[in-house]
Amino acid sequence: MSIGIFAAQMRLRAKQIFCISPSTINTCGAINTVCFDKTGTLTEDGLDFNCFRAIFPRKDLPEFGNELHDFCTDELPENGELLKAVATCHSLTRIDKVLNGDPLDLVLFRKTGWIMDEASERIGDETAQFDILQPTVIRSPPLHSSVESEVELAVIRQFTFSSHLQRMSVLVHNLSDESHIHHLYCKGAPEKIASLCLPETLPYGYQSFVDNYAQHGYRLIAVASRRLNLNYVKAHKAKREHLECDLVMLGLIVMENRLKPQTIGVINQLNRANIRTIMITGDNILTAMSVARECGIIRPNKRSFLLEAGDTKCRDGRTHLVLKQSVSSSDEVLELEEDTFSCCYEQNQQPAKSAESSYHLAISGPTLSVICEEYPEILEQLICVCDVYARMSPDQKQLLVNQLQDVGYTVAMCGDGANDCAALKAAHAGISLSEAEASIAAPFTSKTPDIRCVPTVIREGRAALVTSFGVFKYMAGYSLTQFVTIMQLYWLNTNLTDLQFLYIDLALVTLVSLFFGYTPACERLAKIPPPTRLLSLASIFSVIGQLTIISFFQVFTFIYTSMQPWFIPYATPAGPEPDDRRSMQGTAVFCVSMFQYITLAIIYSKGFPYRRAIFSNKPLCLSLFAVGICSLIICIEPPQIIIEWLEFDPIPYIEDRLFILTLALLSSVLSYLYEKFVIDMLILNIHERHKKQKQLLSGSSSSHRFERILLSIGNEPNWLRILTGGSTSMSALNSSFNGQQTNSYRNSFPINKQQNGGNGEEEEEGIFVGNRRRKHSSTQNNNSTTSCNDSPPKKITIVVNEQCADDDNSKKSIVLNLNDNP
Numbered sequence: 001m002s003i004g005i006f007a008a009q010m011r012l013r014a015k016q017i018f019c020i021s022p023s024t025i026n027t028c029g030a031i032n033t034v035c036f037d038k039t040g041t042l043t044e045d046g047l048d049f050n051c052f053r054a055i056f057p058r059k060d061l062p063e064f065g066n067e068l069h070d071f072c073t074d075e076l077p078e079n080g081e082l083l084k085a086v087a088t089c090h091s092l093t094r095i096d097k098v099l100n101g102d103p104l105d106l107v108l109f110r111k112t113g114w115i116m117d118e119a120s121e122r123i124g125d126e127t128a129q130f131d132i133l134q135p136t137v138i139r140s141p142p143l144h145s146s147v148e149s150e151v152e153l154a155v156i157r158q159f160t161f162s163s164h165l166q167r168m169s170v171l172v173h174n175l176s177d178e179s180h181i182h183h184l185y186c187k188g189a190p191e192k193i194a195s196l197c198l199p200e201t202l203p204y205g206y207q208s209f210v211d212n213y214a215q216h217g218y219r220l221i222a223v224a225s226r227r228l229n230l231n232y233v234k235a236h237k238a239k240r241e242h243l244e245c246d247l248v249m250l251g252l253i254v255m256e257n258r259l260k261p262q263t264i265g266v267i268n269q270l271n272r273a274n275i276r277t278i279m280i281t282g283d284n285i286l287t288a289m290s291v292a293r294e295c296g297i298i299r300p301n302k303r304s305f306l307l308e309a310g311d312t313k314c315r316d317g318r319t320h321l322v323l324k325q326s327v328s329s330s331d332e333v334l335e336l337e338e339d340t341f342s343c344c345y346e347q348n349q350q351p352a353k354s355a356e357s358s359y360h361l362a363i364s365g366p367t368l369s370v371i372c373e374e375y376p377e378i379l380e381q382l383i384c385v386c387d388v389y390a391r392m393s394p395d396q397k398q399l400l401v402n403q404l405q406d407v408g409y410t411v412a413m414c415g416d417g418a419n420d421c422a423a424l425k426a427a428h429a430g431i432s433l434s435e436a437e438a439s440i441a442a443p444f445t446s447k448t449p450d451i452r453c454v455p456t457v458i459r460e461g462r463a464a465l466v467t468s469f470g471v472f473k474y475m476a477g478y479s480l481t482q483f484v485t486i487m488q489l490y491w492l493n494t495n496l497t498d499l500q501f502l503y504i505d506l507a508l509v510t511l512v513s514l515f516f517g518y519t520p521a522c523e524r525l526a527k528i529p530p531p532t533r534l535l536s537l538a539s540i541f542s543v544i545g546q547l548t549i550i551s552f553f554q555v556f557t558f559i560y561t562s563m564q565p566w567f568i569p570y571a572t573p574a575g576p577e578p579d580d581r582r583s584m585q586g587t588a589v590f591c592v593s594m595f596q597y598i599t600l601a602i603i604y605s606k607g608f609p610y611r612r613a614i615f616s617n618k619p620l621c622l623s624l625f626a627v628g629i630c631s632l633i634i635c636i637e638p639p640q641i642i643i644e645w646l647e648f649d650p651i652p653y654i655e656d657r658l659f660i661l662t663l664a665l666l667s668s669v670l671s672y673l674y675e676k677f678v679i680d681m682l683i684l685n686i687h688e689r690h691k692k693q694k695q696l697l698s699g700s701s702s703s704h705r706f707e708r709i710l711l712s713i714g715n716e717p718n719w720l721r722i723l724t725g726g727s728t729s730m731s732a733l734n735s736s737f738n739g740q741q742t743n744s745y746r747n748s749f750p751i752n753k754q755q756n757g758g759n760g761e762e763e764e765e766g767i768f769v770g771n772r773r774r775k776h777s778s779t780q781n782n783n784s785t786t787s788c789n790d791s792p793p794k795k796i797t798i799v800v801n802e803q804c805a806d807d808d809n810s811k812k813s814i815v816l817n818l819n820d821n822p
Contacts, residue, residue: 002022002468003467003468003471003513003514003516003517004026004463004464004465004466004467004468004470004471004516004517005022005023005025005026005464005468005517006022006517007464007467007517007518008025008460008461008463008464008467008517008521009022009025011460011520011521012025012444012456012457012460015448015453015456016446016447016448017444017445017446017447017448017453017456017457018444018445018446018447019443019444020443020445021443024428024429024443024444025457025460025461025464026461026464026465026468027410027428027429027461028412028428028429028457028458028460028461028462028464029458029461029462029463029464029465029466029529029530029532029610030410030428030461030465030529030530030532031275031410031411031412031428031429031458031461032274032275032276032409032410032529033275033276033277033278033404033409033410033411033412034270034275034276034277034278034411034412034413034414034454035278035279035280035397035400035401035404035411035412035413035414035423035427036277036278036279036280036297036414036415036451037279037280037281037414037415037416037417037420038257038279038280038281038283038288038291039219039257039281039282039283039417040416040417040433040434040449041414041415041416041433041451042259042260042263042279042291042295042451043257043258043259043260043263043291044257044258044259044260045103045416045449046103046104046107047103047104047107047219047255047256047257048107048255048256048257048258049069049107049108049111049253049255049256050069050218050254050255050256051067051068051069051254052067052068052071052082052251052252052253052254053065053066053067053068053209053251053252053254054068054075054076054077054082054250054251055077055082055201055203055249055250055251056077057077061200061203061204062201062202062203062249063203063204064203064209064251064252065251067254070111071083071086071111071112071113072113081183081225081250082223082250082251083112084151084153084172084183084185085185085186085187085223085224085225085250086108086109086111086112086187086223086253087109087112087114087138087140087153088138088153088155088170088172088185089168089169089170089185089186089187089223090102090105090108090109090168090170091105091158091160091161091168092105092106092109092116093118094116094118099116102161104221104255107255108253113141114138114139114140114141115138115139115140115141116136116137116138116139117136117137117138117139118136118137135154135155135156136154136155137152137153137154137155137175138152138153138154138155139151139152139153140152151174151176152174152175152176153172153173153174153175154172154173154174154175155170155171155172156170156171156172156173156182156232156235156236157170157171157235157236158170158171159240159243159244161188163282163393163394163419164393165188165192166188166189166192166282166391167186167187167188167189167192167193167196167244168186168187168188169184169185169186169187169240169243169244170184170185171183171184171228171235171243172184172185173235179229180229180230180231180232181227181228181229182227182228182229182230182235183225183226183227183228184225184226184228184243184244184247185223185224185225186223186224186225186226186244186247187221187222187223187224187253188221188222189221189222189284189391190206190210190220190221190222190252190284191207191210191284192222193222193223193224193247193249194206194207194222194249196224196244196245196246196247197224197246197247197248197249198246198247198248201224201247201248201249202249203249206249209252210252210284211286213252213254214284214285214286214287214290215286215287215289215290216290217256217257217287217290217291217294218254218255218256218257218287219254219255219256219257219283219284219287220252220253220254220255220284220287221252221253221255222249222251222252222253223249223250223251223252223253224247224248224249224250225247225248225250226243226244226245226246226247226248228243257291259291259294259295260450260451261450262450262451262452263295263450263451264294264295264296266450266451266452266454266455267295267296267297267451268296269455269525270454270455270525271296271299272525272527273455273458273525273526273527274527274528275458275525276387276409277296277297277387278297278386278387278388278389278404279291279292279297279387279388279389280389280392280397280400280423281389281390281392282365282390282391282392282393282419283390283391284390284391285306285362285363285364285388285390285391287390288362288388288389288390289304289306289326289362289388289390292360292362292387292388297360297387297388298360298362298387298388299360302357302358302359302360303325303326303358303359303360304325304326304359304360304361304362305323305324305325305326305359305360305361305362305717306323306324306325306326306361306362306363307321307322307323307324307361307362307363307367307382307386307720308321308322308324308363308364308367309321309322309366309367309370309371310322318374318375319370319374321367321370321371321375321720323717323720326362356710357384357385357710357715358715358716359385359715359716359717360385360386360387360388361382361385361386361387361388361717362386362387362388362389362390363382363386363388363389363390364389364390364391364392365389365390365391365392365393365396366391368389368392368396368400369396372399378720379403380403380406380407380709381709381712381713381719383400383403383404383407384407384706384709384710384713385710385713385717393419394419394420394421394422394423395422397413397419397420397422397423398422398423398425398426400423401413401423401426401427402426405426405427405428407704407705407706407709408704408705408706408707409704409706410428411427411428411429412427412428412429412430412431412454412457412458413426413427413429413430413431413442414430414431414432414433414451414453414454415430415431415432415433415434415442416432416433416434416449417434420432421440421441422441424441424442425441425442429443429444429457429461430442430443430444431443431444431445431446431453431454431457432444432445432446433445433446433449433450433451433453434449435447444457455525458525459521459522459523459525459610460521462521462522462525462526462529462530462610463519463520463521463522463610463611464517465530465532465610466530466606466610466611467516467517467519467611469530469531469534469539470516470604470605470606471513471516471517471604472534472539473539473542473543473604474512474513474516474600474601474604474605475509475513476543477543477546477547477550477600477604478509478597478600480543480546480547480550481547481550481593481596481597481600482504482593484547484550484551484554484555485554485589485590485593488554488555488558488585488589489581489583489585489586489589492570492583492585492586493570493572494570494572494581494583494586495581495586496581496586496590497581497582497646497647499645499646499647500590500646500647503646504593504594504597507627507630508594508597508598508627508631509597511623511627512597512598512601512620512623512624512627514619514623515617515619515620515623516601516605516620518617518619518620519605519607519611519612519614519616519617519620520611520612520616520617521610521611521612522607522608522609522610522611522612523612524609526609526610528609530610531684537683538679538683538684541678541679541683542675542679545674545675545678545679546600546603546671546674546675549667549670549671549674550593550596550667550671552667553592553596553663553664553666553667554589554592554593554596556663557588557589557592557660557663558585558588558589560588560659560660560663561584561585561588561589561651561660562585564656566652566653566656567584568584568649570582570583570584570585570586570649581647582647582648582649583649584649584651586649587648587649587650587651588651588660590646591631591634591635591657591660591661591664592660592663592664592667594627594631594634594635594664595628595631595635595661595664595665595667595668596664596667596668596671598624598627598628598631598668599667599668599671599672600671601620601624602614602624602672603671603672603675603676604675605617605620632661634646635657635660635661635664636654636657636658636661637654637657638650
């Protein structure tokens with residue numbers, strides 16, 4: 001059984017994929033879901049600097065400046081705080097006069113042109129104010145255009161980046177300033193930094209700026225500062241949370257993270273094989289959705305939705321969930337109709353025809369935490385349809401992998417960083433693209449830093465799984481074939497000779513088994529995964545059917561030999577332990593069984609769709625050819641030395657020996673046809689599909705749990721409203737970019753509450769609302785939502801004219817009635 005695993009491990013090693021847990025290889029054959037980290041896995045390792053948007057203070061509200069591509073410019077704010085923040089807020093160190101650290105910090109620091117000295121002697125007498133410690137000093141280049149004179153900034157304290165806090169910061173002192181004035185520079189996720197800033201320092205439409213860049217796949221970093229009057233002792237004793245507050249926003253840095261050239265092809269290959277692909281990242285959710293669209297995780301023929309936790313609470317104390325529809329990823333702004341339009345979800349859920357969702361869902365880590373705590377009843381349904389997870393912490397990645405496994409998915413996780421270690425260890429198959437921390441937790445490590453290793457591991461896993469099952473059936477068939485032979489000879493009170501046993505066990509079985517697993521994996525991933533149950537209906541019928549064919553031809557040969565005129569019956573030798581076991585029936589049955597062993601090896605060494613053809617396995621073909629020639633010689637015209645060696649009682653006439661050979665070949669042909677048409681085509685392709693569909697429709701426990709969940713929730717996202725008892729708020733998104741609506745979201749779903757009968761309970765109905773593109777769209781949308789929340793009239797007719805995302809020329813009209821009575 002381990003032959004297939006050993007051969008697959010050797011092939012993986014030849015492709016620079018190393019495995020420290022060989023038993024995981026067979027598990028890879030059953031993988032139906034692959035989770036990917038984004039940065040460094042789907043995209044390039046490093047980030048490329050694109051531009052930055054500095055914030056300029058104004059009398060009323062600050063505003064963003066133009067896109068700048070160089071920090072050495074006169075267009076920066078006069079105080080140069082943004083430049084100082086970028087130059088100092090990092091965790092770089094100098095080792096052997098070479099800067100080392102996070103690639104993002106390296107890119108930004110080199111962009112500033114500033115110089116870093118560790119334990120510099122330039123500090124001189126200033127070390128007295130820092131006791132004996134000599135901090136890292138960052139110096140501006142001579143005659144820098146954005147600062148008045150050469151500046152030396154000492155990094156007094158550093159708060160390292162935390163994935164939980166989503167930020168890092170440094171406490172800096174200007175060495176030319178003899179006062180106790182310090183500056184805290186902080187950078188991190190835009191939404192996190194904005195929550196720590198003074199509201200009056202945020203420009204108008206700040207979130208729209210962030211969303212506009214994020215939806216095009218850019219990664220944004222917000223930079224802020226705070227002026228502090230602290231002496232040296234207080235600066236070192238102050239707690240982080242007391243320092244990182246009341247910040248002043250300085251600007252946004254826009255970084256570009258390009259997809260690796262191999263990413264799109266691999267994702268498309270997995271999609272064609274019906275293997276679910278999921279993105280788990282710590283980046284902004286709009287950035288994640290943009291990258292997911294670009295690489296194919298979000299497919300263009302499916303709708304995509306974004307689920308977020310709202311700012312308000314339901315009457316039961318739970319947080320409102322906001323569902324937003326993303327309809328475009330293009331650069332054009334959608335022009336909507338002047339008239340507001342809406343359509344209502346039907347109350348009756350339409351049953352799904354297949355266990356596949358017709359839409360994609362994206363969610364962020366904070367929202368996932370809210371759902372785990374407040375909406376645990378929809379968690380399983382959510383993870384079955386959600387394909388993009390953003391702002392995920394390492395613990396949340398592990399939680400997600402565990403939840404996917406709980407609903408029946410066989411999960412592979414592919415990542416490259418230390419924050420992926422927990423998920424890599426929790427997955428059924430962890431694949432690391434790094435030789436550092438992640439390689440310790442993952443069973444597989446690829447030296448090629450791209451995701452081409454994922455389909456390779458799955459293909460080899462499928463080949464190893466098929467090989468293991470094939471070896472099992474071959475060994476079972478070999479044992480049963482020999483059992484039938486011996487039972488017939490026991491009828492005569494005789495048995496096979498010792499050397500006949502040795503020839504069967506060594507030449508026909510062991511030699512073939514050694515090379516059984518050397519058939520390479522198929523180059524293409526099949527849509528249907530291989531069987532994962534050893535005692536499946538196909539395996540049982542295969543072994544029983546082959547046993548029937550083998551038994552028939554052996555018994556027929558036994559009877560045929562006994563009825564011939566030249567037949568000499570076997571006479572039992574005298575004595576308690578007879579040594580002479582020669583018999584004509586034994587010789588004839590042995591000749592037929594030799595070819596039956598060879599046939600079993602051929603039919604159970606299956607090729608397409610999980611392995612290549614048997615001819616690609618040259619060692620196996622050579623061994624089968626060798627034992628086939630030897631068996632042919634033994635059957636037709638054995639030399640005298642072979643007769644004596646195998647202790648034959650030879651068949652006297654060549655015609656009878658050829659007839660016995662014909663019976664053996666006919667047995668081989670029938671065995672092959674039975675396996676090809678009855679097992680592979682009838683049972684596997686027809687019966688198994690019918691059985692699976694029946695299990696899904698009936699909810700049998702034999703089908704996967706996630707398939708039953710997908711069938712139960714249907715093909716529309718209104719199951720969120722139904723499962724939460726109507727508490728899912730689907731409010732309109734009023735995002736604006738300089739007063740204009742962005743193109744990411746066109747439709748959203750406010751809840752219309754009405755009294756349900758006389759029991760006083762509230763019932764909520766999900767409504768699509770299209771926002772009007774006007775100058776004061778935010779106000780109009782709020783008014784529209786307010787009118788929807790009023791008590792509705794008894795009968796309302798709403799006409800819907802909606803432009804579909806996948807067809808710009810198609811429109812549809814829906815007329816629906818809303819009745820007051822439930």
